[in-house]
Amino acid sequence: MEKRVVFHNRFLPYLLVAPQIAITVIFFFWPASQAVVQSVLREDAFGTSSYFVGMENFAALFEDDYYLNSFKITALFSTLVTTLGLGISLVLAVTADRLIRGATIYKTLLIWPYAVAPAVAGALWGFVFLPGPGVFAWLLAQMGVDWNFHLNGGQAMFVVVVAATWKQISYNFLFFLAGLQAIPKSLIEAAAIDGAKPFRRFWTIILPMLSPTLFFLIVVNVVYAFFETFGVIHSLTRGGPAKSTEILVYKVWYDGFEAQDLGGSAAQSVILMAIVIGLTVIQFRYIERKVHY
Amino acid sequence: MAKVTLKGVKKNYGPVKAIHGVDMEIKDGEFIVIVGPSGCGKSTLLRMIAGLEAITDGTIQIGDRVVNNIEPAERDIAMVFQNYALYPHMSVYENMSYGLRIRGRSKADIETRVQRAAEILQLQPYLQRKPRELSGGQRQRVAMGRAIVREPSVFLFDEPLSNLDAKLRVQMRLEIKRLHQQLGVTSVYVTHDQVEAMTLADRLVVMNQGRADQIGSPQDVYNHPATTYVGGFIGSPAMNFLTCRIDTGQAKLTDDVILPLPAGWSVPAGEYSLGIRPENLRIARAGETAHLQLDVDVAEELGADTLLHGKIAGEEMVVRVPSHAGFHDHSRPGLVIDIERLHLFDRESGLRVATPG
Amino acid sequence: MIERRPIADAVGHLIMLAAIFIVAFPIYLAVIAASHTIQDVSQTPMPLLPGAELLTNTARALFDGPQLVGVSGATPAIVLLMNSFIMAISIAVGKIIISLLSAFAIVYFRFPLRNIFFWMIFITLMLPVEVRIIPTYKIVADLGLLDTYTGLILPLIASATATFLFRQFFMTVPDELLEAARIDGAGPMRFFWDVLVPLSRTSIAAMFVIQFIYGWNQYLWPLLIASDYKYQTIVLAIGRLIRAPDAFYEWPVIMGMAVLALLPPVAVVVLMQRWFVKGLVETEK
Secondary structure, three states, X not given: OOOOOOEOOOOHHHHHHHHHHHHHHHHHHHHHHHHHHHOOEEEOOOOOXXXXXXXXXXXXXXXXXXXXXXXXXXHHHHHHHHHHHHHHHHHHHHHXXXXXXXXXXXXXXXXXXXXXXXXXXXXXXXXXXXXXXXXXXXXXXXXXXXXXXXXXXXXXXXHHHHHHHHHHHHHHHHHHHHHHHOOOHHHHHHHHHOOOOHHHHHHHHHHHHHHHHHHHHHHHHHHHHHHOOHHHHXXXXXXXXXXXXXXXXXXXXXXXXXXXXXXXXXXXXXXXXXXXXXXXXXXXXXXXXXXXX | XXXXXXXXXXXXXXXXXXEEEEEEEEOOOOEEEEEOOOOOOHHHHHHHHHOOOOOOEEEEEEOOEEXXXXXXXXXXXXXXXXXXXXXXXXXXXXXXXXXXXXXXXOHHHHHHHXXXXXXXXXXXXXXXXXXXXXXXXXXXXXXHHHHHHOOOOEEEEEOOOOOOOHHHHHHHHHHHHHHHHHHOOEEEEEEOOHHHHHHHOOEEEEEEOOEEEEEEOHHHHHHOOOEHHHHHHOOOOXXXXXXXXXXXXXXXXXXXXEEEOOOOOOOOOEEEEEEEOHHHEEEOOOOOOXXXXXXXXXXXXXXXXXXXXXXXXXXXXXXXXXXXXXXXXXXXXXXXXXHHHOEEEEOOOOEEEEOOO | OOOOOHHHHXXXXXXXXXXXXHHHHHHHHHHHHHOOOHHHHOOOOOOOOOOOOHHHHHHHHHHOOOOEOOOOOOOOHHHHHHHHHHHHHHHHHHHHHHHHHHHHHHHHEOOOOHHHHHHHHHHHHHOOHHHOHHHHHHHHHHOOOOOOHHHHHHHHXXXXXXXXXXHHHHHHOOHHHHHHHXXXXXXXXXXHHHHHHHHOHHHHHHHHHHHHHHHHOOXXXXXXXXXXXXXXXXXXXXXXXXXXOOOOEOHHHHHHHHHHHHHHHHHHHHHOHHHHHHHXXXXXX
16 A cells, blocks of 8 residues: 655655654664563673573573463463453354344443453452452352462462453454444345354354454454453462462563563563564464455 | 646656657637546646646746746646545635635635635535535535635646536536636646537647647547547547548448548548548438448437447448437448548558548 | 344343343442441452442542551552553553654655664564563663653553554545645645644544553553652552452452542543544454
């Protein structure tokens, strides 16, 4: 895409992009390159000088059980958040789409959790599940569950997944609903005339037509679970108990700030960078494909 | 008001030559229509006069000033765009006055000019409306109003009527004509519609693949087309072209069809393209010798006239006859050609060899 | 739909209502908790119907802040809310301004480094704060911007998303408008202010909603930059308040604060729903 008609000016365009580029260079490119540099350095015991250690920081990471564990936890966490979030939102979107009355009101009443900060979502759900006064905690205790997510790692994972998924449902719901509403009604009517019953129509017509949206949302949800849930973890569990909810993003912050392991944290940053780049490439591949659709 | 002079104007887009060198002199107050099919370069030529496209070679003069390197705003022109290009967020009044405000005209001056233009175009009731609240014809008028308030030396129109429906187009065409008579401003008007071109123009410029094939009055272009291209483009239905051999003062189409030549033609023997307008043939009267017989494939009823489509010696032929002649598909009427209205073109170059005197 | 199926419709409405109820439940509880005394809330389970203390607790949250074990000097929510507003509005406005300008440059000019700039802006998508935490913190520290509004705001106002949205919108503006403006005598900046910005109103509104929420909900960044309570935001305070499992908490006041923390962005989304949905769906195209 290019404009046919443009202005001609030597200096003005540089002036116009200058603020954006300055911030980008100072606060994005420079720190990112520093992360890469630090990932191959180690500070001496006094923190006064550093020396080159090659891939040692990375090697150390992959021998570190806590780091490998953090990988597994992140994988579990993001899988749960993505599948639960997408599953629930798809059911809701399909339900809302076929209801003629009330669809708009339902939409309004479902989209607002998008605006709630992850940390606040964590606080709200932490209170609902709070051992003692928490209503769900009480319900679970009534059912005979020995409930205390501050002490039980599995229960802690459950609560962070609930809080993270809750926040993301509105986003998924909006995109599914938009995708469903973009499917031409005539197509579904044609299938009905061909004799396809609603359930069959869903599997053979609606779901395939929705697959680009679904694919896009999978990527977005994985990115969300990986990088945007720091607040949920920090406010709910602080990565605990016993590091059972320590996802990668939490660990990179903890190791860098609380444990002051600069080299290790930088190496983790570099690995995370590789993950974001991978996910972004996948996402844009998809967009390109959609263009040729 | 000013004359506009183009000398050897060329436009290249990289290696692609869009305009091959156009010369023309537009007189002060003249209404010039540049006509041709899409891609012939007519819009490019107009946009070069406006200053929206750079000129690769040659000069453009408005008045006595060479404007090659002068900004559009400084050329003392105004332009009406095909899609009107009205600023959607501004009211009609703001749209019309925007250029004047940029030039720092006084409030009172702007007010008089806008009111005057609005009066001419009957836009007074709509001055506070946004473009989207107007009909197509009204938007078209606003676009013209924006041009008028500038009181420019030259109006440029880039297919201004092509977004309107057929009825409105005819009506607006008349309005533009009236407006020109009223204001007398030099106007350059681009269109692909030959009826628009014929009805509006003082002089026509027929463009063909980046060249001006012919510049002349509508009558002149119609009666004396300079090339087969012009002959085919101007006039509806299009001129018929038949291959013929000229020898000893006769045009031989086939062994059976031999036509006399108009008086006063002296043409060397050889192969030519013979141009016959559909309206210059008629049905042979009883007892009259027909020049040729047409195998009619399809008869198209237009109401007043009927178009007979058929073949002569393997070449397509269209004839316009009065409807009451009662012909229909698969008739085989005998036709008489108005010999004095024949056109003759070179077969290779398409250039005119002889036309009606 | 094609079949008339009243029972399926009824089931559908039930599903939606249940979903809305469950989605709203934690907030309902937060409001209920904020309306009781600390003793009432400490029951197992807490009461499920509203009490009479909502105003008292909200006032306490706003003007005193919750009493915390081991944290000296509670910050009143009014200060935190003010910081959140400053941060969210500055980030949203800053992003919109610099993105409008750079999108304008990239779409409406041809200049040698144009593509490089475009890709630089694009790559920022791949560099969220989370992957460059410590070096970014160091830069801000070196520039002396820790515990300042500038430090909280400036590094976050680069925006690939907003730049791409505006670029996409500018591409749909007909070329003839620019040509008409040129004939009217408008230069680039005049065209930008008089034509492009007014035409972009909807996109700007959409971006404002998205970026206001983005700014308001920042957590990791203020956690790094604002160690001084004077510069903390309400979202950060909420996350930091709930710390140890067994400590004594003023839950009514904390939950009142949580509601205060989510009210402004939720209000923006609900009131500006049209632009919000448009912004969300269009930026992801």
